[in-house]
Amino acid sequence: MDPYEERILKKTEDLFWKAFIPKRKSGLSFLEGISRVFDLEIVFTTVREGNRLEIREVYPEDGIVKKGSFFEMDNELKAIIDEEEGYSCNKVEESSPFKALGIESFLMVSVEDFMPSIGEYLFLCNRRSPAKFNEFYLSYDFYLVQALIRCISVFTVKDEYIPFLNNAIKYFYKQIPKEYETRALLQIIKEINLSIDNLREVLEKMLRFILKVLMIEEGHTLLVDETTKELRIISSTEGEEMFGVVIPKGGVEGWVIDENREFMKNDPDFESEIVKRRGIKPRNILACPIRLQNRAIGEIVFINKSIPFTSEDVDWLDSTAYRSAVFIQGWARMEEIRRTVGPYLPLGELLKPSSPLHTVKTEKVSVLFADMTGFTQMVSGLGKEKVVAETMQEYFTQMSLIVFEREGIVIDFIGDGIMAVFWKPEDALLAAFDMKDEFGRLLEEVFKEKWMEVCPRIIDIGIRFGIATGEVFIGDFGSDIKRSYTAIGGAVNLSSRLVSEASKGRTWIDGPTYSKVKDIVVESSFLECKFKGFDGEIGVYDITSIERENxxxxxxxxxxxxxxxxxxxxxxxxxxxxxxxxxxxxxxxxxxxxxxxxxxxxxxxxxxxxxxxxxxxxxxxxxxxxxxxxxxxxxxxxxxxx
The missing domain is CATH 1.25.40.10 (Tetratricopeptide repeat domain)
Known part of the structure; x- marks a missing residue:
């Protein structure tokens, strides 16, 4: 949590404490208290027993969920229990084990650090008001529940104190929305922009949203040019008129950068270069620095709020400026990686906290090679450069999309071949069969359409795959002149050998890969082969059909x-x-x-x-x-x- 959130939570928890009797007395049970405060249909705690969860405590006791009963965990629930301290689900799927218990939505919170005697996990189910735990409220609900647990674990709540607790929660949700709305906006922006190509558009959306929430007339985002040290507007609610304008470092704007502090003034007695440039009549102003590593790299300036700016506005906009800095840093990192690594790394990989740029790691991965058969013979001496370029661009684009969909990375295009890396063997095999299906479509709709008149041999081409799993060095390799993001190791060499020996339409995988994917293999055959550079014979599986999602x-x-x-x-x-x-x-x-x-x-x-x-x-x-x-x-x- 940032300082703004921590202050609100602390205030809410103080209100919680005031609603409790300051010593142990008879009152509501722990779970009943939670149920009454959050207006829930079902509350229960569980402990894990292997692949099952045991219901340790439950309220109400006469409901469909029974104390001491067990239910099996599906794979999704196992992953939640293994990896998450807090989790919200707004709509339980029909196949979920929760559905049979009459649970439509829930929030899970780990409680073993607070009240291990009652269980490991607390489930708050079927919230009546508000109807659902909102996805964007996850962290807030999570912290709020933990705050209440801390109080109830020490003191006892009585029925007449429920209204006081409800008032504390109302205070919490009344104070959070500004920060919540901004976080929700940023999340939506990240989701709807499949890349961060247009930094300006993203920041302008954020500015306009803030103006709407706070009833401000205009806003501007400025960044310091690291080369010229000029202060330049990179996004503005006033559009093209202000975009790219260099702002002199006099006035409020220069002071905020030099002092690395917020500036708030609720009267027109201030000097602003933006106000001069715009030729507007100022009433008030608030400017917050955008900081990275405690250094001001820019600022957000808001001018003419309908009512005076407050200290709460400063807190909130400071938080917004911080998130803008993180977003700008991510954009800058992505631009740097793009120039060095190339355009075929998925967005999720680009935005990992540890950038792949200038790093090399040892990782266990599945390496996939896809290779077109008959293509070289088909195009040799043809002289149709434009047709070849257009066809191959469509082919590489569609195959790359499939790799990304299966959580892989396209490492390189080698002639008409593709090298990709996956972190799960199953994803690599599924991608190979997806690519095979897509190649069939391309053959009919693209290759034949563009090539039939100039090259009747189109029917001879096909595609084949080789997949090998093992540890490789993966990261940024090269010289001072040229570098690239690639993988090096035995699995790379073996997958290359596998694809070169496989015939048209076949998918060959090695033993380590097969051991991880055999549950989805429907039909396969085993053979032993000798490959150049490898000692002895190597077991190979020729996969002809697999189970996939319908x-x-x-x-x-x-x-x-x-x-x-x-x-x-x-x-x-x-x-x-x-x-x-x-x-x-x-x-x-x-x-x-x-x-x-x-x-x-x-x-x-x-x-x-x-x-x-x-x-x-x-x-x-x-x-x-x-x-x-x-x-x-x-x-x-x-x-x-x-």
Missing amino acids: EQELLSKAEKYIEKKAFRRAFIYLDRVIRKGGPLKLKALLKKAGLFENMDDYQKAFECYDMVLKEDKNCSEALRGKADCLERLEGRVRRKRG
Whole structure:
């Protein structure tokens, strides 16, 4: 938590303490107190027994959840228990073990550090008001519950003190929203921007949201140019007029950078270079430095709030400035890595706290090589450079997307081959079969369409795969002249040998890979081969078929991520449903269009609705959506012309 959140939580906890009897007396049980305070249908504690959870304590005792009973954990719940101290779920899936217990939503909090006598985990289920634990409230609910647990573990609450506790919670949620709204906004921005290409757009969205919340007339984000030391506006609610403008270091703006402190003034008696530039009549101003490692790298300036600025505004905007700094730092790191590593590293890898730039690590990974067969013979002497370039660009793009969807990294393109790395062998094998399916589509819709007239040998090409698992060195390698992000090791060499020996359409994997993926392998054959550079014969598995998610499972995963507002992940699963071309394709397209509309990207939403209507011209939802998008797009054109 940042200092702003800590102060609010401390104040709330103080209010909690005042609501308790200062010594042990008869009163509500611990779980009943929690249930009454948070207005819950079910509260229970559990301890883990192998792959099961035992219900240790429960309230109410006469409900469907029984004390001393057990229930099996599915894989998702195991992962939550193993890795999370706090977790919220707004909609329990039908297959979840919680569903049979009548649980629709829950918040899980680890309590073994506070009250080990009652269990290891506390589950607060089916909250009546508010109806759900909001995804963005997870940290706040988590801390709030822990604060209450600390109090109840020492003192006893009586029934008549419930209103006082409720008032403390109301205070907490009344104070949090500004910070919550900003955090929610930043989270949404991160999810809807699949890359951080447009830093300006992201910061402007944030500024406009803050102006709306605090009723301020205008805002500007400024950064110090590290080369020229000039102070330059990089985003502004006043648009093109102020973007890129260099602000002299006189006045408030220069003082904030030099002193690395906030500046607040609730009268017009101040000097501001932005105010001079804008030619506006000032009433008040608040400027907060954007700090990295305690150094001011820029500032956020807000001018003319409808009412005076307060110390709470300073606290909140300081917190916002801090998150802006983190965001800007992430953007800068990404730009640096892009220049060095290249464009084929997924966003999630780029934004890890430990950047892959200038680092080399030893990791156990699965290395995949994909290679086109017959391609070299097909294009040799053809002289159709443009056709080759266009075809291969489409091929590499679609294959890279599949790698990213399966949580992998494209390391390199070698001729017509692709080298990728995965952290889970199962992801590598699933990616290989996804790529095989996609290659079939490309063969029919792209290769043959572009090549048939100039090259009748198109039917001879195919694709093959080799996968090997083991420890490799992965990171930034090269010279002072050229560097690249790559992997080096035995698994790399073996996967290269496997793909070179496999025939068209085959997928060869080594023993360590097979041992991790055998549960999803439906049909395979075993053979032993000798490879150059390796001693003796090596066991190889030729995989011909595997189990994969069906369309409904993919769509369910997409809906889960949509509910969590993790739109980037939702798009991945929706696209996989669409590519399958099955009966749920239109439903996935409609959901994708809806997401684009939520993101105000009406052009892409329009295109999705159009794709639906090409297959079902009478779809009422698509007709309405397309008309609405067209109206909004035309409105934007009119506003621009105006």
